Amino acid sequence: MQTEKLNFPDIRPKETGFTLVEMLVAVVVLSVGLLGLASLQANSLKMNDSAYYRTQATYLGYDILERMRANRAAAITNSYNVTSGFTPPTGSSVEESDLREWDNLVRSLLPSGQGSIACDAAGVGLCTITISWNDSRAATNTEANTKTITLNTQI
Numbered sequence: 614m615q616t617e618k619l620n621f622p623d624i625r626p627k628e629t630g631f632t633l634v635e636m637l638v639a640v641v642v643l644s645v646g647l648l649g650l651a652s653l654q655a656n657s658l659k660m661n662d663s664a665y666y667r668t669q670a671t672y673l674g675y676d677i678l679e680r681m682r683a684n685r686a687a688a689i690t691n692s693y694n695v696t697s698g699f700t701p702p703t704g705s706s707v708e709e710s711d712l713r714e715w716d717n718l719v720r721s722l723l724p725s726g727q728g729s730i731a732c733d734a735a736g737v738g739l740c741t742i743t744i745s746w747n748d749s750r751a752a753t754n755t756e757a758n759t760k761t762i763t764l765n766t767q768i
Contacts, residue, residue: 670744674764680711697729738768
């Protein structure tokens with residue numbers, strides 16, 4: 614007797630699971646994403662640091678302006694005028710004490726911090742406060758490392 618062989622279609626899937634190539638591609642994609650995330654975090658920290666220094670410089674500018682407004686008579690006679698990198702005064706007058714305290718704050722709160730004050734000679738009370746600091750951590754190759762804030766006001 615002759616038996617007949619039946620040909621049924623193979624219903625089993627041909628491939629199962631991940632291949633090694635698919636797994637390697639998934640690992641590469643994941644590692645590129647994680648490197649991008651690490652770079653984003655590093656840049657965020659640098660910009661946060663830079664923003665902190667800019668805030669401190671603005672605060673220090675307004676600090677000396679308020680001290681000058683409190684002692685307007687001395688400010689109008691240019692007793693507060695100093696150049697960048699000045700040697701703090703050692704006297705005991707109010708303006709000398711203000712300048713000494715302000716210079717100490719600028720140097721301690723800002724990296725390589727320096728400040729200058731220039732009031733007009735006409736006695737009108739127009740003053741310019743300039744504060745600069747080294748912001749090399751956040752600077753790119755095309756930017757200068759020194760950042761400056763300038764405040765103009767009338768006392």
